[in-house]
Amino acid sequence: MAGRWTRGAAGAILAGVVAVAAAGCSDGNSGNASDAASKAASAASSAASSLASKGGDALASASAEARQKLSGVKNGVQAKGDVTLGTPAAASDGKATVEVSAKNTASAAKSFAVQVNFTDKHGNLLDVTVVTLKDVAAGSTGDATARSHRKLTGEVHAVVNAALRY
Known part of the structure; x- marks a missing residue:
């Protein structure tokens, strides 16, 4: 449910990391371009995973709290x-x-x-x-x-x- 929000934010992070990697490629040192791209992709994946986890955890916590409050209502x-x-x-x-x-x-x-x-x-x-x-x-x-x-x-x-x- 919150997946589209986290995917959108993860995409923004990935775009930023790719831009940094691309800037690293323009220095004429082609031997390091592949390493930089690999490191950038790894960092983006890690950041996206962390963001999705935090967003999902917060939503799950809020949903559980709401269920608890409503189930506590008597009559x-x-x-x-x-x-x-x-x-x-x-x-x-x-x-x-x-x-x-x-x-x-x-x-x-x-x-x-x-x-x-x-x-x-x-x-x-x-x-x-x-x-x-x-x-x-x-x-x-x-x-x-x-x-x-x-x-x-x-x-x-x-x-x-x-x-x-x-």
Whole structure:
């Protein structure tokens, strides 16, 4: 899911390494050109692998945290249809934010746990977070802001993956 993001970043790293290797080839020392290209390819592969691992680990951790928060809700009722999201924006620190609104259709004050998935324009998962809206009065709408765990770049979308009213 996050593969396209990590592949894109890995491609950028590879392009940079190839440019450095190509610059090394222009010094007229053709005996070292092959060694430089081999070292550059090795460095790119290592950097791409490290980047993919870090991105995948962060996403897996965020997903596990979201599952844990939602599974901890006692007597929750599915309320995905009562939740709406605003348009995602980038905060000054580069993390994605989105406004979350939850309408309480119950006859008493209720809280909401809402899982927000941040995705790219192709629907690939970039990050996951859970926001809690506490004690929303009966018939009222509560508001909160969901925030990604890490910096997200490019076109970011947000979708409600799950919502529980309790």
